[in-house]
Amino acid sequence: MKLWTYEVAVSPTGKTLIAATRGEERTLHIDQAATTVHGKNPGSFVWSPDGSRFAYFATDDGKRTLYVSGVGKICVAERPNAYLAHQGAAMAWSPDGKHIAFVGTLEPTPAKADPVVITRILYKTRTALSDNRRSHIFVVSASGGAPRAVTSGDFDEHSLAWGGDGSEIIFLSNREKDPDAILNYDIYAVNVASGAVRQVTKTAGVEMTPALSPDGRSIAYVATSRRITTIDSVAEDTHLWVVPTAGGTARELNRAQDRRTTAPRWSRDGAHVSFLAFDRGRSSVYRVPAGGGVVEDLTARDTVVTFFQVGVDGKPVTVESSVTEAPEVKRDNVALTSLNREATAGLDLVKPETFWFESFDGTRVQGWLFLPAASAGKAPVILYIHGGPHSTFSFVFTPVAHFYASRGYATIMINPRGTNGYGQRFSDGSVGNWGGGDYKDLMAGVDYVLKTHADRLDPARLGVTGASYGGFMTNWIITQTTRFKAAVSVASLSNNISFYATSLYQDLIHAEFKGFPWDGDNFATLWRWSPLKHVKNAATPTLFLHGENDNDVHITQSEEMYTALRYLGVPATLVRYPREGHGFTEPKHRVDAAARTVAWMDKYLGN
16 A cells, blocks of 8 residues: 655745645646646755745755745755754755755765764764764745755754744754753854854753744743654654843743643734644644634544645644545535545555553543444454554554454554653653563553454454554563463563664653663662563564664664564574665565565464
């Protein structure tokens, strides 16, 4: 099943640009009229202030290039490959439409070193080593010419906003003494003419995705407040804030909502700020008065909005999906596209059941059950576990669950404690004890489903799978119980101590386990919650799938677990995917992984 992905940009005059991509296929329409663009892999479309043109990035001769509609190529605008967390807008128009600011570098790609000398903590990217170039702000004429550097130095800048009288560009930067050691983005402003930089916010937390009000006087953004956080999979829920552009006291607009917030967008009149938040499996567009007040749900339905912009009428234009509908672009709940509906036409999709149950301590937990078509006998069951640990299952279109159902498997998906979308206390529920209450939630959910669907499900044929933290939990489960007869562990963790030393984001351990491994008795805590410590209890045949270039969770994590199982005589296979990182991108690898997963379940569950 090949699905289309969408990007949407709404102009100040109300024109809607929709870019659709499926593999090498691409379409671009403005208000239903087909439009052509230059370069390969075009994206990040931004309209000019008067709505007459749009700028975008594309690849030209292997380099990231800035284009403007009606003009063509403006300049090469490459970006360093260094990993920068929570990046926002990479491009912004000047208020008069005469210039464009972008983040990137003009430095040439460094030659490959031999040997490679490491001096930074964050020396890895997702799949390679950092080229150590910095991301700075440049300004270029919207009709073309040589870009001019506005910032420089040993810090990275990103996440742009440009408005007001045009004299300053708003951006994010981490200017700690060692930015690699402490994640602490603050909002800054740089004078476009002089290059003078001033600091707008100064907090212990992380500011993200700044958005300027139409009059340029206020900045909306989302932020955390804890001193120790991580560049990936944050336990703390971000909330919505507004601060005067000139600096001063920031105001939190949705504290009472107690939900993780992203993507702030101003209304055209500056009266409201809209944003996305997850709530019990939904991802909705919410709106709150800029001065504070009641939060309003603008898309109150069992769907997941992954992207939105505010139309000139104040109504959201969304990229949205449901459990049985792949993503489409909608305006006020009216579909503007149908490409994925056409792609899935004729498929017998399963409408899952949503369920709630009380866990071991009375906590209410949500889940979804995909049942295969009725057939003779009871169906085998796959427990599918999400990553994170602070990711979430939701009312989103989940192709793999439909695939398992087509092969005769029931799929259980549960949001155990640690999942976001249920409030800060629930999100913190797995901090410091991966494999504790979250594991008990999963087992209680499996028991609940088996009891309530005893006529349809076979409790003797249980399988388990998951990727990243879901892979960690798969490894944990097979060392805690023998009730599962097959397991497929993808991009998984097995040893929290060696994970800390090899991962791109070591600070995940700092944030989740109360500091560095060598603080207090943390080494003992990390080992206690490592599947490898308990591996001699394992008896479940396990398939390990891992990308060879995965720097999020290094392949050695799977190797450690695989080697231990083989020496213990437990059936195990390790499949290494060349060129792949933490998520597989090559179609042949994605198909292979899905086929191998079902084949492994078939073999050991007798399906």
